[in-house]
Amino acid sequence: MNAVIYGTSTDPASLGDPDTVPQVNVVALLGGVGGAKLASGLAQLLPPERLTFVVNTADDFEHLGLHISPDLDTVMYTLAGLVNPETGWGVKDDTWNTLAMLAHYKAPTWFRLGDRDLATHLLRTQWLREGFSLNQVTQRLCSLLGVRQRVLPMSDAPVRTWVLTDEGEMAFQEYFVRRAWQPRVRAIRFEGIEQAQPTSAVMNALADADVILFGPSNPFVSLDPILALPEVRDILSAVRAPRVAISPIVAGQALKGPAAKMMHELNLEVSPVTVAAHYRDVLTGFVLDHRDAAYATTITAQMGICTLVTDIVMHDALARARLAREILQFALQQ
Amino acid sequence: MNAVIYGTSTDPASLGDPDTVPQVNVVALLGGVGGAKLASGLAQLLPPERLTFVVNTADDFEHLGLHISPDLDTVMYTLAGLVNPETGWGVKDDTWNTLAMLAHYKAPTWFRLGDRDLATHLLRTQWLREGFSLNQVTQRLCSLLGVRQRVLPMSDAPVRTWVLTDEGEMAFQEYFVRRAWQPRVRAIRFEGIEQAQPTSAVMNALADADVILFGPSNPFVSLDPILALPEVRDILSAVRAPRVAISPIVAGQALKGPAAKMMHELNLEVSPVTVAAHYRDVLTGFVLDHRDAAYATTITAQMGICTLVTDIVMHDALARARLAREILQFALQQ
Numbered sequence: 001m002n003a004v005i006y007g008t009s010t011d012p013a014s015l016g017d018p019d020t021v022p023q024v025n026v027v028a029l030l031g032g033v034g035g036a037k038l039a040s041g042l043a044q045l046l047p048p049e050r051l052t053f054v055v056n057t058a059d060d061f062e063h064l065g066l067h068i069s070p071d072l073d074t075v076m077y078t079l080a081g082l083v084n085p086e087t088g089w090g091v092k093d094d095t096w097n098t099l100a101m102l103a104h105y106k107a108p109t110w111f112r113l114g115d116r117d118l119a120t121h122l123l124r125t126q127w128l129r130e131g132f133s134l135n136q137v138t139q140r141l142c143s144l145l146g147v148r149q150r151v152l153p154m155s156d157a158p159v160r161t162w163v164l165t166d167e168g169e170m171a172f173q174e175y176f177v178r179r180a181w182q183p184r185v186r187a188i189r190f191e192g193i194e195q196a197q198p199t200s201a202v203m204n205a206l207a208d209a210d211v212i213l214f215g216p217s218n219p220f221v222s223l224d225p226i227l228a229l230p231e232v233r234d235i236l237s238a239v240r241a242p243r244v245a246i247s248p249i250v251a252g253q254a255l256k257g258p259a260a261k262m263m264h265e266l267n268l269e270v271s272p273v274t275v276a277a278h279y280r281d282v283l284t285g286f287v288l289d290h291r292d293a294a295y296a297t298t299i300t301a302q303m304g305i306c307t308l309v310t311d312i313v314m315h316d317a318l319a320r321a322r323l324a325r326e327i328l329q330f331a332l333q334q
Numbered sequence: 335m336n337a338v339i340y341g342t343s344t345d346p347a348s349l350g351d352p353d354t355v356p357q358v359n360v361v362a363l364l365g366g367v368g369g370a371k372l373a374s375g376l377a378q379l380l381p382p383e384r385l386t387f388v389v390n391t392a393d394d395f396e397h398l399g400l401h402i403s404p405d406l407d408t409v410m411y412t413l414a415g416l417v418n419p420e421t422g423w424g425v426k427d428d429t430w431n432t433l434a435m436l437a438h439y440k441a442p443t444w445f446r447l448g449d450r451d452l453a454t455h456l457l458r459t460q461w462l463r464e465g466f467s468l469n470q471v472t473q474r475l476c477s478l479l480g481v482r483q484r485v486l487p488m489s490d491a492p493v494r495t496w497v498l499t500d501e502g503e504m505a506f507q508e509y510f511v512r513r514a515w516q517p518r519v520r521a522i523r524f525e526g527i528e529q530a531q532p533t534s535a536v537m538n539a540l541a542d543a544d545v546i547l548f549g550p551s552n553p554f555v556s557l558d559p560i561l562a563l564p565e566v567r568d569i570l571s572a573v574r575a576p577r578v579a580i581s582p583i584v585a586g587q588a589l590k591g592p593a594a595k596m597m598h599e600l601n602l603e604v605s606p607v608t609v610a611a612h613y614r615d616v617l618t619g620f621v622l623d624h625r626d627a628a629y630a631t632t633i634t635a636q637m638g639i640c641t642l643v644t645d646i647v648m649h650d651a652l653a654r655a656r657l658a659r660e661i662l663q664f665a666l667q668q
Contacts, residue, residue: 101453119435126399
């Protein structure tokens with residue numbers, strides 16, 4: 001039953017009684033900051049054992065000998081209550097004195113490693129070198145920070161995003177951080193994706209999910225790596241659970257980062273329609289902002305995907321919980 | 335001509351005209367803080383190309399996946415003008431926010447890694463992993479910090495000090511930092527010393543030296559590892575250059591650290607005589623404090639080693655330069 005549904009209210013009072021939240025197993029596929037906000041909204045509604053977050057690792061990289069997993073860290077710090085609220089990533093109240101000394105050594109400082117943040121990279125790197133898998137390391141870090149939801153790297157195998165730009169091909173963090181996503185994108189590829197498999201924890205979570213969400217993350221560089229894992233693609237086509245994506249595009253702009261700019265450079269319309277079309281093979285529902293309400297009928301009619309039109313900008317904790325609740329209710333109606 | 339010589343004065347005015355400092359090649363064998371102070375005194379007197387510091391690496395260790403070289407760092411930071419003046423080691427104006435986050439992760443925090451200091455360990459570790467030798471890494475770090483004297487690790491091969499105590503055998507940093515040198519020492523061994531060779535830079539410097547100094551460092555754990563390298567021992571017996579040690583013991587106490595406590599636990603007299611006897615095979619001169627003047631005749635008469643009695647406590651930069659000058663003049667009289 002495909003339909004356009006409108007969010008009833010953005011009034012905080014509409015959050016209602018937490019007891020009425022359906023107790024279902026939710027798996028959300030996430031990138032960085034936008035995904036982490038959705039995760040924290042869900043964490044306000046559901047007990048931790050109900051929540052699994054499958055996180056992009058294709059923007060992981062080696063820097064100064066450290067294994068850095070930016071998206072995993074953002075999700076973990078957010079759920080631990082440690083995230084820098086100004087940026088949405090990094091650790092709150094962090095300092096940059098190691099970086100200052102690295103500058104003294106004329107070492108690269110374009111990736112702004114905070115002093116507190118460094119502890120995570122040191123421990124992850126050490127444990128990986130000791131032979132633990134990225135999944136094992138992630139579980140250990142989360143456990144030590146008191147994160148009780150399951151935060152899962154999409155794969156234990158290295159997958160690395162390369163961005164082909166008008167200035168040549170560059171590693172993702174080179175494009176994203178060092179060049180502040182200014183070069184024009186022509187194509188994107190995921191090195192290692194053919195050899196990579198999702199972890200069994202990811203596959204089990206997807207198989208057991210009552211609802212599968214696609215976070216409001218960049219489709220091309222945050223969610224595509226997860227979806228490019230053939231086994232993930234296959235199970236998403238096979239499961240019966242509703243699969244609902246949240247648009248990272250609102251009123252012609254990305255909520256954060258280069259998603260809109262990339263769409264433009266890839267000659268795609270900068271609209272939620274492009275996002276829905278990107279995922280359409282594996283989607284049953286799509287959530288877009290009321291400012292884009294005009295696209296809802298197009299998506300539902302042309303793609304056979306239910307739509308929810310509501311306020312999708314998560315300004316604060318209450319807005320995150322409200323949106324998470326609306327999305328869950330919408331998903332379970334399908 | 336063995337004799338007891340007395341320092342003429344501790345008056346700053348006795349430092350005299352720098353132009354009268356003999357322009358000779360000096361090699362000093364050093365441990366950590368005491369050695370670094372002697373190095374900085376010499377650096378005030380002689381042009382950098384005249385000075386080579388051969389530094390103990392047997393207290394190096396791996397911690398949190400990082401290769402840490404405490405003695406090399408102390409000498410390098412001191413010569414770079416970056417050392418923490420309160421402690422004599424570590425970086426001045428450092429902070430401990432990575433350590434605070436490591437504590438949050440319940441990771442070991444007994445080795446107090448400063449945030450600025452971490453930059454050195456990160457770069458050293460990365461470059462060693464890339465295949466550079468410890469000597470190459472040390473030259474690169476020193477060059478980037480503007481240290482123009484040659485700071486040489488005693489060897490590129492790993493040598494590790496183990497301390498047998500009444501509580502069992504423990505790795506050096508475990509004994510020295512974690513246990514604050516409280517366990518009673520029974521014996522000391524240098525793992526890897528049989529396979530280790532001094533670098534060719536060390537051997538060349540010793541061969542070309544006009545004066546060889548033994549810093550006021552712990553004989554058992556700072557200088558013995560250097561002297562335990564058979565090739566170093568051999569060349570020290572063969573060269574004609576004066577070889578002068580400075581006592582780390584003054585008035586029955588160590589200038590810093592566990593040297594006196596170790597002597598006591600090893601059933602040795604806590605005095606400069608023990609230090610001179612320890613090095614006697616390779617020594618031509620010995621410098622001791624005027625508070626220990628009574629021992630000078632014993633050392634000269636019994637061991638055939640010239641002695642200089644002066645003020646050997648380096649309270650400030652001027653005292654370091656004055657002592658360095660007196661030592662050089664004393665050495666060149668032999």
